[in-house]
Amino acid sequence: xxxxxxxxxxxxxxxxxxxxxxxxxxxxxxxxxxxxxxxxxxxxxxxxxxxxxxxxxxxxxxxxxxxxxxxxxxxxxxxxxxxxxxxxxxxxxxxxxxxxxxxxxxxxxxxxxxxxxxxxxxxxxxxxxxxxxxxxxxxxxxxxxxxxxxxxxxxxxxxxxxxxxxxxxxxxxxxxxxxxxxxxxxxxxxxxxxxxxxxxxxxxxxxxxxxxxxxxxxx
Amino acid sequence: xxxxxxxxxxxxxxxxxxxxxxxxxxxxxxxxxxxxxxxxxxxxxxxxxxxxxxxxxxxxxxxxxxxxxxxxxxxxxxxxxxxxxxxxxxxxxxxxxxxxxxxxxxxxxxxxxxxxxxxxxxxxxxxxxxxxxxxxxxxxxxxxxxxxxxxxxxxxxxxxxxxxxxxxxxxxxxxxxxxxxxxxxxxxxxxxxxxxxxxxxxxxxxxxxxxxxxxxxxxxxxxxxxxxxxxxxxxxxxxxxxxxxxxxxxxxxxxxxxxxxxxxxxxxxxxxxxxxxxxxxxxxxxxxxxxxxxxxxxxxxxxxxxxxxxxxxxxxxxxxxxxxxxxxxxxxxxxxxxxxxxxxxxxxxxxxxxxxxxxxxxxxxxxxxxxxxxxxxxxxxxxxxxxxxxxxxxxxxxxxxxxxxxxxxxxxxxxxxxxxxxxxxxxxxxxxxxxxxxxxxxxxxxxxxxxxxxxxxxxxxxxxxxxxxxxxxxxxxxxxx
Numbered sequence: 001x002x003x004x005x006x007x008x009x010x011x012x013x014x015x016x017x018x019x020x021x022x023x024x025x026x027x028x029x030x031x032x033x034x035x036x037x038x039x040x041x042x043x044x045x046x047x048x049x050x051x052x053x054x055x056x057x058x059x060x061x062x063x064x065x066x067x068x069x070x071x072x073x074x075x076x077x078x079x080x081x082x083x084x085x086x087x088x089x090x091x092x093x094x095x096x097x098x099x100x101x102x103x104x105x106x107x108x109x110x111x112x113x114x115x116x117x118x119x120x121x122x123x124x125x126x127x128x129x130x131x132x133x134x135x136x137x138x139x140x141x142x143x144x145x146x147x148x149x150x151x152x153x154x155x156x157x158x159x160x161x162x163x164x165x166x167x168x169x170x171x172x173x174x175x176x177x178x179x180x181x182x183x184x185x186x187x188x189x190x191x192x193x194x195x196x197x198x199x200x201x202x203x204x205x206x207x208x209x210x211x212x213x214x215x216x217x218x219x
Numbered sequence: 220x221x222x223x224x225x226x227x228x229x230x231x232x233x234x235x236x237x238x239x240x241x242x243x244x245x246x247x248x249x250x251x252x253x254x255x256x257x258x259x260x261x262x263x264x265x266x267x268x269x270x271x272x273x274x275x276x277x278x279x280x281x282x283x284x285x286x287x288x289x290x291x292x293x294x295x296x297x298x299x300x301x302x303x304x305x306x307x308x309x310x311x312x313x314x315x316x317x318x319x320x321x322x323x324x325x326x327x328x329x330x331x332x333x334x335x336x337x338x339x340x341x342x343x344x345x346x347x348x349x350x351x352x353x354x355x356x357x358x359x360x361x362x363x364x365x366x367x368x369x370x371x372x373x374x375x376x377x378x379x380x381x382x383x384x385x386x387x388x389x390x391x392x393x394x395x396x397x398x399x400x401x402x403x404x405x406x407x408x409x410x411x412x413x414x415x416x417x418x419x420x421x422x423x424x425x426x427x428x429x430x431x432x433x434x435x436x437x438x439x440x441x442x443x444x445x446x447x448x449x450x451x452x453x454x455x456x457x458x459x460x461x462x463x464x465x466x467x468x469x470x471x472x473x474x475x476x477x478x479x480x481x482x483x484x485x486x487x488x489x490x491x492x493x494x495x496x497x498x499x500x501x502x503x504x505x506x507x508x509x510x511x512x513x514x515x516x517x518x519x520x521x522x523x524x525x526x527x528x529x530x531x532x533x534x535x536x537x538x539x540x541x542x543x544x545x546x547x548x549x550x551x552x553x554x555x556x557x558x559x560x561x562x563x564x565x566x567x568x569x570x571x572x573x574x575x576x577x578x579x580x581x582x583x584x585x586x587x588x589x590x591x592x593x594x595x596x597x598x599x600x601x602x603x604x605x606x607x608x609x610x611x612x613x614x615x616x617x618x619x620x621x622x623x624x625x626x627x628x629x630x631x632x633x634x635x636x637x638x639x640x641x642x643x644x645x646x647x648x649x650x651x652x653x654x655x656x657x658x659x660x661x662x663x664x665x666x667x668x669x670x671x672x673x674x675x676x677x678x679x680x681x682x683x684x685x686x687x688x689x690x691x692x693x694x695x696x697x698x699x700x
Contacts, residue, residue, distance in 0.1 A: 024497070056580050060495060061494055087494050087496075096583075
């Protein structure tokens with residue numbers, strides 16, 4: 001809060017006793033999906049970097065959940081860790097430490113799954129975020145965005161991601177993408193269209209891990 | 220309705236326009252007088268209210284000026300009166316302190332002077348010479364020496380006796396002068412004492428004179444204010460502007476102090492009231508709580524200074540009896556000290572929270588930073604605690620510039636209000652005049668539009684006028700004849 005805001009807040013202070021409080025939730029809910037399928041499981045160390053960034057950036061009162069994307073991801077069992085940080089900063093810091101330990105332990109031995117159910121993970125994330133009271137909701141997909149489903153899994157139906165930001169992070173290029181870059185572009189465009197059709201408030205791709213601040217920055 | 224519907228001769232635009240112009244001119248000529256009256260009425264109707272409003276505003280400005288003047292003079296009178304009162308109190312204190320010892324000093328001086336006089340008299344007492352001494356010497360001097368052995372012997376005996384007596388008398392005189400010198404030497408401490416006492420008296424009188432001069436100056440100012448002179452009003456207005464500027468400057472500095480204070484306690488307050496609630500989109504409840512604490516401290520400071528009678532913002536506090544006032548003073552002081560203690564504790568908590576956050580970020584970072592150990596690392600903590608304790612007391616003193624600001628703002632605001640009202644009056648007056656002139660110009664423009672019928676009218680009227688004038692001249696000549 002800078003000096004100008006400090007001076008501008010004085011009238012707000014005068015209004016505060018008359019119950020002019022801001023009823024909107026200013027908390028931030030973040031659900032991170034980490035792709036652990038196939039060769040992408042080798043990128044787990046980068047996922048830890050992002051989790052660390054989120055833990056360092058999220059404020060008391062915010063929520064964070066980290067889940068795996070496996071063959072079928074529409075399950076609470078895939079959620080590695082979730083926490084709504086206490087509004088007291090000291091307690092929130094303690095929770096963040098415990099969260100980090102849990103994530104460290106979970107990513108120590110990551111075994112690659114056969115299929116990648118990103119849609120199932122998205123539905124799970126949307127449910128988790130909608131149940132919470134966060135004002136800003138973000139789903140981070142740490143994946144190459146190549147969805148692979150087995151024959152019995154059904155995901156080709158419309159999903160709802162209303163008022164949720166969806167950010168794809170570290171979308172690496174596959175061998176086939178290198179042969180024909182249109183595949184990569186097409187994949188991203190396809191996801192963008194699907195997410196926007198689902199009612200998401202924002203779609204973004206962050207591949208440069210030196211600019212992680214773009215993950216939580218609202219456009 | 221087509222474009223050509225207005226044309227009287229649809230095939231000839233020029234003739235149609237000309238014909239229409241002639242018809243219009245004829246109508247306008249016929250309606251000339253009522254139209255002129257309409258324009259005049261319009262000009263009057265629009266400009267009159269504006270001029271009336273301008274006059275009313277000018278009168279209001281004069282009223283405000285008189286009211287401001289009355290308030291300014293009354294306030295100035297009160298202030299100078301209080302200052303004179305203080306000067307008289309100071310004068311009274313000086314008189315009580317310095318002049319209450321005057322009877323003793325006077326007695327002492329009189330004693331010393333009496334003593335000096337007595338001693339002086341003693342100095343003047345010379346041992347009287349032997350009454351027949353000169354005659355005896357004269358008789359002996361007349362004895363002629365004949366060489367007679369007896370006479371010589373007698374004379375020698377006399378000489379020896381005279382020499383003895385002379386020596387004795389000389390010794391006596393010397394003794395007497397020695398005594399007088401000793402008495403004179405004894406004068407010195409008295410002279411010094413008298414000199415010192417008189418110097419002290421002179422110093423006291425000079426201090427008294429200086430104070431009296433200040434009172435005189437204040438009295439002069441008071442008289443001028445009482446007389447309501449323009450000079451006094453101008454001086455008071457300038458003084459109010461200066462006070463306002465100084466108070467504003469000090470208040471700005473105090474706002475900076477309040478901001479630092481706020482920064483110190485905003486974060487730890489989130490530990491108490493939580494960091495998730497918001498009053499507005501960017502203002503957390505914890506920040507409001509911190510602001511409330513700062514304002515409560517400032518209020519306590521205000522009450523403290525009010526109870527100490529340094530400021531006079533609340534007449535109710537000033538009118539309290541001595542016992543209640545003292546109680547209030549102590550209550551405000553204790554609350555202020557408590558709040559200062561709370562702030563120091565919050566400042567410590569802030570440091571702890573920041574350190575905790577830093578530790579968390581370091582544990583999350585891939586590169587670990589070396590921690591700062593030892594007393595160097597504790598300096599910011601101690602500094603924050605000290606600031607947290609001192610700032611509430613420093614903030615307490617804003618009551619003094621606040622009072623100045625409030626009092627001087629009345630005059631400064633009044634001056635600006637007068638300027639504003641006068642400016643508005645001027646604008647309204649100018650607008651009224653402009654509208655009036657615009658209506659006159661409209662009348663002229665109307666006449667220009669019907670210049671042809673007017674020329675025709677002149678041509679028709681001129682021979683008639685001339686004929687009438689000629690007839691009048693003939694009539695006059697006949698009368699003369």
